[in-house]
Amino acid sequence: MTNQSRRNFFKTSAIGTGVVALGATGIGSSLSAAEKGPDLDKAAAQPFITERGIAPSKNPAYPNTLPKVDASQVKETVEADIIVIGAGFAGMCAAISAVEVGAKVIVLEKYKRPGARGGHITAFGSDFQDKHGITKDIHPRQIAKELERWGQGRVDEDLLRLFIEKSGACMDWLDNTLKTKGFQNGQWFEGCKDPFYYEHPVTHMFRDKNGVPGNAPVVDALVEIAKEKGVDVVFEARALKLVKDGNKVTAVIAKTKKGYVQYAAKKAVIIASGDYASNHDMVSYYSQTSSLADAQIYFPSKSNTGDGHMIAMDIGGAMQRDANHAAVIHLEAGAKSYNFLHVNAYGKRFKNEDINTQSMSCGKLYQKDGIAWSVYDANGLSYAEEMMKKKIGGGLFFGQQDKIVGVKEWSMDDEKHMLEKHISEGKVVVANTLEELADKMGVPRAEFVKTVKRYNEIVKVKNDTDFGKRSECLYPVEKAPFYAGKLLATLLTMCGGLSTDDRMLVLDKDDKAFDNLYVAGAAQGNFFAGDYPTICPGIGHGRCMTFGRLTGLVAAGKSVNDVKTKMTL
Template sequence: MKEISRRNFMKMGATGALALAASSANAGVLEAKDIKFDEEYDVIVIGTGFAGSMATLQALKRGKKVLMIEKMGRSGGNSVINAGNMAVPNNEFQKAAGIKDSKEAFIADCLKDGQNLNHVDLLEVIYDRANDAFEYLKTLGVEFTGKVISASGHSIKRAVQSKNTSGAGYVLPMHDAIDKNPNAVTKRRTKFDDFIIDENGRVVGIKCREDYRFDHQLANDDKENKTGTPKCFKAKDGVILAAGGFSSDKWFRMQQVPYLKDNIETVSQPGATSGALVAAMKLGANPIQLSWIQLNPYTNPTERGFGTSALFTNHCANDYGLSVNPKTGKRFMNEHAGRKVKSDAIFACMAQSDKNDNYPVNICDQAAVDANNIAYTKKGVEEGSIKKFNTLEELAKAYNIPLEPFLETIKNFNEYVKNEKDPEFGKPLTKADVNGIGITKAPFYASETTPKILYCMGGVEINTKAQVINATTHEPIAGLYAAGEITGGVHGASRLGTMSMADCMVFGMVAGENI
């Protein structure tokens, strides 16, 4: 049995390793003829988040015996800590609100933020199938608020939200349905290491380690952690890769984007590493757009990770209010722009101090808070990441904002809302967008912002059937499917807000239907 070590593979880089794979068939992967399988299933799913769970459920619907594995002790990955908002173009709540949507408008929004790097055929699948996923989730018991909300980069409101404002509102019902199915097996603390192929190059199983313990203290858990008992599991119909992105893999992400230094925080859970992606690349999967890594422009420098104020900043302050530079008291961006545009603008604002800590202040009034789920604001106020003020003068004093230009900014913004047009930055302010809400009704709320690493747009290339594409043959790798953040092509340079759920749910569904 011949294998290439992970260290040597990564030293080669993707291009060199793939060239080797082309010259030496199936180099670096395990062959079934050399393997004694410990267990056998129809389908194996790697990952237990939105994409993996949806893929598992769809395969189970078809009568398949399915193994779903999770390397961490807790299932759900980043999906559990997701905000619970999902883009569903042309959904029932849009129609009830009189909002018109279309495939053309949806794709145009995605291409604008994605800088035309998106694979349009994949976007078309999401548009065509998002409502199927939405309706299926309701049958599992996922509860929605009935509202349609705005999200960064979308030209209209098209996102639905769970009642509990968390991805757990989706994951828990999905896992409950999986656990009740006699054909389903879920194994936690099970680390995927390698694919196993047959004599024709078809993926027929995986090598993994049971009783694996992720070690937060290691610089590179994928490379250094040797815990667990090796096992080989057979997958008669194939494997679905749904292991998420690599936001927490400092070394790997810095190879893609060197300026995202290892001291830049991420909102991802610590298990979001590159190991599964690297294994797919060893197999010959085509890696695309790995250098496009998205930052979250809503997170707070006073909190670790995602924190308690990000949803307030996004949906209350950015949607209905404004963001000001505390040095000038003036706005500096379109608060409803895409995440990359906003993150770049925030970094430029922060750089106006010697310590890079001129954090923007995001502001809204009570009407904006009332227009949203109270959970977005309540905990942040209680914990201090969101400040509450009786007057704008008190707010300005607390953040050392020059009062006169600040009050002029507020006055101008309220005029823009009244006139339904923002001549400075082009923020959408029509009645349909903000319902006449400006910054007029006390009390007033504020939070600070610094971008943190959020999402990896790149990954393995897939086609419209969720089959993984080989970099040398340009054909699907037999027996291998992928869905969610571990894939590339859907989002291009930057994804729209709430689009990760749409991507994961739709292509998880597609993978489970086709394998």
């Protein structure tokens, strides 16, 4: 199938208009009109179709494809103790943490507004978890071992340990900081409890004073708080060059609305510029599988181009050694799976559907032309509700992503509304017969009907000898109308980054650290490898919060030991 014919599969999906992502909620709530910019509209937060199967570039986008700049072009020099590159979750946690201990901080953000998406934040042993009796159900040694296994042994276990020890205290700090703006913390836990795949109860989610959940209002509030504390947040300031003297970074040169400005750092520079998922050369070089993704979601759209990685590599910084960077790839831009019958472009079942969203997304990429559908009947939503009630289903992108324990539980009305929306957008097709459904899906009639018949036989005997699906997750496809949802593997974040260790300093190819160049958040390497560990929903954002705060403190002259250890291995 050509890219053009592949586009035909997606063209009725309304992919550019239909995604309800937490990253698109509450955006811009605390920003001035100038900061929001004229392009802050619906399109800015929408996913976009990617080209499938593009070969890795022979000229990857590093060591540096950014516009070249030198000192002669600098029109102005501004000085601070710490320069933070990136006004996202990690960058703002770093900036506030540093200014609170007396540092003068400037944050450079290339876009017109801060970047934020999602809503889940992992932390271990927070005060919130203690108060609500959750901490006793968190088992750090088990989690550490599972994280190491998901990373295939290619992660820095000292970084994992530091995260486990300090994330709870960092969450306490964030909770108290956001309370000043009327935010409330909560626990998301619709996690999957499959005995072979368990999502741990470690996920926090904030709501603003209007009840809007997600990280967009969180980061907006952090920008407001940072400004109140004296941080200078400069928007439309794209960092293009690091100035180095020996092993020390002395300045960042950025292109601003005023021209090229040199931001001199008396103490340190912190790279918190996010990931590189919108830089296809880097994606195809570091993670061929990720370059096959059907769609991408990021906010601001296409702004995560690996700028921080490139300017660090330009002065000798190294990327983590892991040859195939992990990526967050979920079933977010398309229809829901519900772990129902999955079929490919041939109309054939091809997998055990009782797996996590990450594995579903990556697995479908290797089917013919990346096409996969989730098929169910008129009772489908009732089956999904039953699995939720029996606690045999759930988890990321099975359960509802904005639910907070004790505040907003799983809702059939919400599920029906989403299905209606997906039907109107073309993400789900409906028919009164299996033959008609096959035609709407564009799969062979006879093979599809044969597949459904075989699946119903398996359901009847409650024994999946074809793929081994749990018997309690087997439901028939027999009552009209019949539904088929398009499954779209959606690239959210590339998790590989600049090589670092538990000092959070950028390392070179020989593992020698820069004196004062730090990295935090999605730009940070050595924390993830192999696959993204969905066993801790929100661990990517938890990493941003935790290492953002720690780098801010350490860069300002404090120690990680100044942050309380809430949980130990």
